[in-house]
Structure formats: C-alpha cells, structure tokens
C-alpha cells in the first residue's frame with residue numbers, strides 16, 4: 001500500500017494557533033517504508049486518530065525541513081513514539097544542522113533513541129529504508145531549510161518544496177518530479193515574507209510540469225480566498241492537475 005496522508009495543512013502563525021487547519025505534517029507510506037515530514041503541533045494525536053490509525057512505531061524516519069514551530073512542534077514526541085519511548089532505539093532523523101544546535105528544537109536526551117541523525121545539506125542524498133531522498137537546493141526562509149526529491153533508480157518521483165521565498169533556481173531544482181507538493185502560504189506575493197504565494201507556485205508548476213501538484217500549508221489569505229474552490233481554475237491556468245490539500249487527505253500512489 002502506498003499513499004501520502006496530510007495530517008495537517010496549516011501554514012504560518014495564525015492558521016496554526018487558531019487551528020483553522022490542523023498542523024500535523026505529512027505521512028508517507030511507501031509499502032515497506034513509512035516516514036513523517038514536518039511534524040507540527042498535533043501530529044501524534046492526528047496520527048493515532050486517523051482511520052485506520054497510523055502507527056508511529058512503524059516509522060523508518062522523520063524528515064524535518066526546518067525548525068519553525070509549525071513544522072517541529074511534535075518532533076520530540078514523535079521521536080519518542082517512533083522509538084517506543086526510547087526502549088526500542090530505531091529510526092532516522094533527517095534535520096538541518098541549526099535544529100540541533102544553538103537553541104535546538106530536538107531535545108538532547110532523545111537523540112540516543114535514534115539509530116542515526118543525518119544533517120541535511122544541499123546536494124545531499126539520504127536513505128530512509130527503501131526510499132532515497134535527494135536535497136536539491138538550500139531554500140531561502142530565514143532559518144536553514146531544505147526540501148527533498150524522492151528518487152527511484154536515480155529518477156525523480158515525488159518532490160516536497162517547503163517554506164521558502166521564490167528564487168530563480170527553484171523550478172530548475174524541482175524539475176522532473178511526477179508529483180510536486182508545494183507549501184503555498186500566501187495568496188499574493190509578499191517580498192517581505194519568506195514564503196511562496198499562489199502565483200509563484202503556479203510559475204513553478206508551469207515550469208516543472210509535474211503530473212500532479214499538491215498545494216498545502218495554507219496561510220490566512222489562502223483560506224479567506226476559499227482556495228479549495230479554485231482547484232480547477234489553477235489547474236486550467238497551469239495545464240497541470242492541481243490539488244488543494246485538506247486535513248486528513250489521503251493521496252493514493254500508483
């Protein structure tokens with residue numbers, strides 16, 4: 001069984017703190033390998049309350065794109081849950097270096113619960129069970145931030161483009177994915193905020209031309225614009241099937 005489950009689709013502060021959308025991150029299940037991406041606040045509850053429930057004890061690893069709270073709020077409890085409270089050390093954490101140092105968001109006491117911690121770098125390649133992830137580029141988001149492109153025999157399959165401002169190399173970096181997930185916080189570009197907007201996401205979709213694009217991580221302006229009603233309009237404009245993620249959405253693979 002292979003699917004992507006959106007345990008939350010909240011982006012940025014106000015949607016998060018009011019829980020207008022849940023903030024549980026994204027759960028990937030790829031047959032033998034399950035991994036969790038950006039476990040924001042509420043991930044554990046959302047995972048266990050899913051129907052059927054998702055079992056953190058089955059996770060191979062956790063991918064943390066960056067240390068902001070809406071992505072990392074539940075990362076420690078998910079490491080506890082993945083490792084049976086530390087009694088069954090296992091699993092991998094892929095994390096930017098600055099989430100582990102200075103003011104770390106990963107508690108030190110539970111790092112030894114993990115089989116390994118790998119520090120993300122642009123150009124890095126990482127193995128999570130049977131899944132290979134490549135980090136195409138460092139993103140521009142104020143703190144160290146990385147997305148990934150899953151590869152199968154070297155070919156790109158699913159891409160995750162988390163929080164960043166738009167920059168020229170982005171479409172090039174994410175070219176060739178069949179499914180592209182884009183954190184699209186803003187309805188209109190805001191050069192003062194290091195987040196992607198809908199018109200910028202559309203540029204990336206047009207230029208990378210995936211089979212399907214899934215937009216998620218919505219801020220207030222996207223919810224006020226009732227973005228879920230604009231799937232067809234955006235699909236028509238980009239020439240690509242665009243899906244606006246909703247809380248609990250299970251997206252089947254193959």
Ligand SMILES: [Zn+2]
Pocket residue numbers: 066068141163
């Ligand atoms: Zn962020």
